[in-house]
Amino acid sequence: MTISRFIASAVLLLSSAQLHAFEFKTVAPNAVILYDAPSTKGGKLFVAPRGMPVQVVLTYGDWVKVRDASGDMAWLEQRSLSAKRNVVVRNPNARVRAAADDAAPLVMTADKGVILELVDPQPSSWIRVRHRDGISGYIRMADVWGI
Template identity: 35%
Template sequence: MGMGVLSLLAGHDAARAQAEVKTPYWASIQKDEAFARAGPMATYQIEWVFRRKHLPVKVIKRYGVWRQIVDPSGWSGWMHANMLSRKRTAIVTGLVIAIRAEPQDAARLMWRAEPGVVGELGDCEKGWCEFAVDKRAGWVRQDQIWGAGEP
């Protein structure tokens, strides 16, 4: 009996912690297909269908289980919270970028990533961020990706 109550309380704490998250914050799409609507209810029309799992988005408003998101292009719509993850990702913007072995321009070039490549975001420091695509990781300049820094 004690375990059931304990797990119920843990679930309640997790829900409360989720409810206390301040906007704006970074999130990522966690489904292969995610619908964005004109407003924060299922009765609003679907305006966009995202088919980019792990795409970074910025959550700018909350309304119940709905989140108003902004995508990397600046487009905004409403998405159900279960379509989103707090997993931090980033997308390459602008030009082909260099992924370096260390957080500095002179570091060894590991590989390059073209605009639109999405990767998992690690720690950021002094204008550089850890960035991993599949099993390959390295460092990128923070100003060359969208999804890092303050939302």
Template identity: 35%
Template sequence: MSGIPNLRIPRPAPLFLGSLLLLGNPAANALDFRTTSRPALLYTAPSNTAGKVAIAGSGLPLEVVVDTENWAKVRDHSGRLAWIEKAALGGSRNVVVKAETSLVRTQPRPDAEVAFRVARGVLLGVTGEPDAYGWLPVKHADGMAGWLPLHEVWGR
């Protein structure tokens, strides 16, 4: 041979390979968002006797980070973590506008006519699944509907 030592490359352990497969699977990494079905208290711990953090209004989207039998640890759009009784979750899907101003379009295209404008913090109902190009169908509480880019909202 040419004086280059033979290197033995170890085979990855099956558990490690399985972990890599899960990391590459978007469904395995999907965030779990749920919406409040009614106004509900947010607590510092999973107990009605724990400290009260805030009141979550009806229709607020929350990211579930810990899920137990009766409680869920959730994150709101500001990043705050708190606990909520799971019975308060389950309303229709909503998102919060995170862009300063979003243009909701009549069709899922950046050159489509503007249906209406929404400001940061506005709740919008989700009326379907996002399309392949990242446009989400939404509806305002007053009935106006259209499409906006998925990256301009939080809660989906």
């Protein structure tokens, strides 16, 4: 009986882990220093630019452990994050179109690493984005990171 309870608990735990949604935020309002520990006394790893999307992995008091688009993890102060959502282009020459369709007119081409504002947070195979220059359109979700 104990083994069957253990197996049932493990199955429930694994199935609930799949339902957990990722939490993404954006570095704002200025560039911030990312640390290797949840303290300003920790080692400085790098500077995250304003608008960079990050995935929240863990919250510890006033500090947040985050993952960036390359998979690197670091700590930053929670007050340095904004709920505003941005995504980063992960494929070279990603196409932004006027509508969510491969046949729609091309609005712009975005290089790898370009940060775009997420206009419509409802994920599907296409998402609506806006460039800082004001150009907006639809990009394939597979071409960006942060959603």
